[in-house]
Amino acid sequence: DGGITQSPKYLFRKEGQNVTLSCEQNLNHDAMYWYRQDPGQGLRLIYYSQIVNDFQKGDIAEGYSVSREKKESFPLTVTSAQKNPTAFYLCASSIVAGGTYEQYFGPGTRLTVT
Amino acid sequence: AQSVTQLGSHVSVSEGALVLLRCNYSSSVPPYLFWYVQYPNQGLQLLLKYTSAATLVKGINGFEAEFKKSETSFHLTKPSAHMRDAAEYFCAVSDGERDDKIIFGKGTRLHILP
Numbered sequence: 001d002g003g004i005t006q007s008p009k010y011l012f013r014k015e016g017q018n019v020t021l022s023c024e025q026n027l028n029h030d031a032m033y034w035y036r037q038d039p040g041q042g043l044r045l046i047y048y049s050q051i052v053n054d055f056q057k058g059d060i061a062e063g064y065s066v067s068r069e070k071k072e073s074f075p076l077t078v079t080s081a082q083k084n085p086t087a088f089y090l091c092a093s094s095i096v097a098g099g100t101y102e103q104y105f106g107p108g109t110r111l112t113v114t
Numbered sequence: 115a116q117s118v119t120q121l122g123s124h125v126s127v128s129e130g131a132l133v134l135l136r137c138n139y140s141s142s143v144p145p146y147l148f149w150y151v152q153y154p155n156q157g158l159q160l161l162l163k164y165t166s167a168a169t170l171v172k173g174i175n176g177f178e179a180e181f182k183k184s185e186t187s188f189h190l191t192k193p194s195a196h197m198r199d200a201a202e203y204f205c206a207v208s209d210g211e212r213d214d215k216i217i218f219g220k221g222t223r224l225h226i227l228p
Contacts, residue, residue: 105157
């Protein structure tokens with residue numbers, strides 16, 4: 001089955017530690033996205049990538065970093081510079097970048113930092 | 115820049131009653147519009163999508179939405195609610211080819227009363 005996988009489902013870290021969230025897709029999609037979801041806030045775009053080895057900042061990129069070395073993989077690192085990292089993180093992909101194309105979402109990773 | 119407003123962060127309906135979730139958008143060009151559903155601790159799933167073909171769009175699980183340009187609205191409806199419809203629903207908008215991002219609303223949580 002084609003789809004998007006995110007691991008782990010739940011992640012716990014101590015404050016001051018960097019942590020990397022995994023996102024893999026086998027849909028052969030060119031574009032991939034990372035969103036942060038907080039209660040009552042909807043989805044906010046962190047980073048997106050239209051093609052391998054290229055990515056752009058979204059609305060709330062500060063304290064996060066990404067890489068896109070392979071078409072199927074788009075890992076997100078939450079750095080210690082992110083002031084409030086506890087949230088639900090969603091990865092998505094679409095055939096190509098562009099608002100005409102729907103995005104397909106992974107199951108999400110819930111990160112808790114204490 | 116486009117934006118989307120969902121009226122009501124929580125909506126409660128009785129099982130078997132009509133479901134109506136409201137969404138208004140702002141866009142300077144003909145928009146592309148989406149409704150997604152999210153079940154607890156899961157990713158988002160596309161319900162339906164408007165791309166200027168037909169103003170009444172039918173989606174999965176018995177949902178449909180009507181695009182009304184004069185009212186800048188794209189409300190989601192279902193004639194008869196089921197308990198399994200309890201979830202959070204997100205309206206989203208894009209400018210299509212002018213922008214490579216989709217803007218999500220803050221979501222409406224639908225509660226189904228027995």
